[in-house]
Amino acid sequence: MAEKRPDAGRRYRRVALFGGVYNNYLALGELVRECRASQVDAIFCLGDMGGFGPHPDRSFPLLRSGEIRSIAGNYDLSLAQGNEDCGCGYTDPADNHFARISYDYTFRNTSRENKEWLGTLPSRLSFGLGPLKVRLCHGSPRQVNEFLWDSTSPDHLLSGFLDSAGADVLCCTHTGLKWHRELPGQKHFFNVGVIGRPENDGRTNVWYTVLEYDGRGFRYEFRPLRYDHRRLAREMRAEGLPEEFVETARTGWWTTCLEIMPSRERRSGKF
Amino acid sequence: MAAAPPSLPLQHLDTLWFQVSGTLCNLRCSHCFISCAPDNHTLELMEAPRIFRYLDDARRMGVKEVYFTGGEPFIHRSFLAILECALRDFPVSVLTNGVLIDEAKADRLRRIADGSRFSLEIRISIDDYEEARNDAIRGKGTFRKALDAYKLLYDRGFLPILTVTEMRDYLTPQGGERDLHGRYVKLLRSVGVDRPRIKVIPIFEMGMLPAPAGQRSVTPEMLRELDPDALQCSSSRIVAHDGVYACPILVGEPEARLADDLEGGLRDCSLYHSSCHTCYVTGMTCKNF
Numbered sequence: 001m002a003e004k005r006p007d008a009g010r011r012y013r014r015v016a017l018f019g020g021v022y023n024n025y026l027a028l029g030e031l032v033r034e035c036r037a038s039q040v041d042a043i044f045c046l047g048d049m050g051g052f053g054p055h056p057d058r059s060f061p062l063l064r065s066g067e068i069r070s071i072a073g074n075y076d077l078s079l080a081q082g083n084e085d086c087g088c089g090y091t092d093p094a095d096n097h098f099a100r101i102s103y104d105y106t107f108r109n110t111s112r113e114n115k116e117w118l119g120t121l122p123s124r125l126s127f128g129l130g131p132l133k134v135r136l137c138h139g140s141p142r143q144v145n146e147f148l149w150d151s152t153s154p155d156h157l158l159s160g161f162l163d164s165a166g167a168d169v170l171c172c173t174h175t176g177l178k179w180h181r182e183l184p185g186q187k188h189f190f191n192v193g194v195i196g197r198p199e200n201d202g203r204t205n206v207w208y209t210v211l212e213y214d215g216r217g218f219r220y221e222f223r224p225l226r227y228d229h230r231r232l233a234r235e236m237r238a239e240g241l242p243e244e245f246v247e248t249a250r251t252g253w254w255t256t257c258l259e260i261m262p263s264r265e266r267r268s269g270k271f
Numbered sequence: 272m273a274a275a276p277p278s279l280p281l282q283h284l285d286t287l288w289f290q291v292s293g294t295l296c297n298l299r300c301s302h303c304f305i306s307c308a309p310d311n312h313t314l315e316l317m318e319a320p321r322i323f324r325y326l327d328d329a330r331r332m333g334v335k336e337v338y339f340t341g342g343e344p345f346i347h348r349s350f351l352a353i354l355e356c357a358l359r360d361f362p363v364s365v366l367t368n369g370v371l372i373d374e375a376k377a378d379r380l381r382r383i384a385d386g387s388r389f390s391l392e393i394r395i396s397i398d399d400y401e402e403a404r405n406d407a408i409r410g411k412g413t414f415r416k417a418l419d420a421y422k423l424l425y426d427r428g429f430l431p432i433l434t435v436t437e438m439r440d441y442l443t444p445q446g447g448e449r450d451l452h453g454r455y456v457k458l459l460r461s462v463g464v465d466r467p468r469i470k471v472i473p474i475f476e477m478g479m480l481p482a483p484a485g486q487r488s489v490t491p492e493m494l495r496e497l498d499p500d501a502l503q504c505s506s507s508r509i510v511a512h513d514g515v516y517a518c519p520i521l522v523g524e525p526e527a528r529l530a531d532d533l534e535g536g537l538r539d540c541s542l543y544h545s546s547c548h549t550c551y552v553t554g555m556t557c558k559n560f
Contacts, residue, residue, distance in 0.1 A: 091560045092560055150388075151362060151388065151389050152335070152336060152362040152389065153335070153362075154335065154361050154362070155360070156330045157333055157334075259468065260560055262362065263390055263391075263430040264389075267428060267430060271466065
């Protein structure tokens with residue numbers, strides 16, 4: 001899919017980035033409210049609108065309002081193309097079991113128009129942040145569903161991605177866990193986190209990332225985002241979604257999609 | 272005349288395996304696909320300086336992860352030093368039978384893992400969830416030792432992956448186990464492991480096992496329908512003491528040997544072997560997940 005040219009030449013001072021809405025329209029609403037209040041110049045969503053949460057179509061009014069610029073994740077491509085599964089890249093039967101439930105639910109409950117809109121999203125975006133070139137992708141620049149975890153992504157791999165993209169800052173999502181690494185040559189790699197599901201740390205908030213370039217140079221901040229997680233849990237239960245998902249929203253601990261995690265990341269969780 | 276076997280290009284070298292202990296192993300399992308044993312010198316131990324050079328090449332080529340296998344990696348006298356070196360730049364996985372992992376070694380592995388920002392994954396192999404049936408395949412006492420090693424590492428904060436084969440189904444096809452995965456979960460929970468990780472792998476009919484009856488091979492037609500990422504040889508290679516091979520299953524097989532060095536090993540590999548068909552059918556990857 002072609003890069004969206006209109007953004008390639010844009011320069012910003014402060015931007016907010018997030019991935020993985022996962023049908024969490026309540027967190028999405030909070031995020032937009034926070035971003036308006038903190039005067040960011042632009043909001044970017046790195047894809048995977050569906051999965052996990054309830055009422056998929058409730059995220060789309062904000063996503064399609066023009067206030068958020070989005071790229072496509074694997075979930076979005078699967079929904080748009082009518083694929084049989086989410087294409088998340090799980091290989092373990094337990095991971096795939098739960099992925100199947102949330103994908104089938106999301107597929108059934110996403111309107112045709114919204115699926116078509118997902119099909120129009122670009123696979124990547126570039127923009128300027130001060131003098132820096134920022135590149136956005138979903139999994140990695142080379143593969144939409146590549147898992148880039150902190151403990152399994154060597155510096156030389158990330159530097160290679162940045163060099164190939166001709167970027168100073170590379171941002172991705174897909175794994176559900178935020179992290180940052182500064183690389184040689186003052187380059188930066190970010191996994192910007194997700195707003196759809198808490199971070200497997202026993203806290204119910206979710207996370208997004210703010211990048212800023214001002215007179216003092218480049219800065220970043222991972223920001224916690226609170227939303228009505230109890231309401232989300234109630235709605236998930238009412239929709240008949242698995243109790244395992246509800247528990248994650250309620251407690252902040254991941255109960256599914258665990259097998260794909262490297263041991264270091266998994267150790268910091270409960271299950 | 273049979274058609275020539277198809278070839279598969281390497282998309283990108285993401286995963287580099289080391290046959291660090293060659294075909295030398297402290298065990299002599301009755302199903303080993305490369306017939307490893309204490310006296311099998313077909314592939315020799317790899318010298319540490321040679322491994323360090325390969326690791327330099329791998330870093331330059333953008334390799335994402337490194338695996339060590341054998342034989343039994345822990346019979347290599349320099350293995351822990353090699354591991355420590357690899358973990359400076361790469362996430363690393365080690366495939367072991369666990370027999371040589373005692374408390375001191377488990378402590379040392381913990382220290383090595385803590386010294387790296389990257390994940391160290393340890394995979395421990397057994398072949399049945401019943402002690403007697405496992406030991407009939409792998410040797411007396413191996414079941415207990417493997418579980419002890421798993422627990423020693425688990426108690427030190429590792430989350431080892433129990434790697435199990437479908438030997439039960441192979442040996443008794445009529446008495447197949449429906450929930451193999453669940454059986455091993457139960458086994459690990461019974462020894463106090465709350466977070467079991469399990470990888471089930473198919474049987475490769477080669478090495479110590481007789482070749483499959485009838486022709487089983489990958490055809491060009493099969494490849495036309497296939498996402499190349501589905502086969503591990505599209506993104507991985509293995510180095511042994513005598514050069515670079517297409518994949519960990521075919522290491523040591525003359526037809527799977529690609530080159531002396533990593534650069535040469537990037538060329539297409541031929542899917543000539545019946546085991547390529549096993550990977551095609553089962554979606555097998557030697558990687559963790």
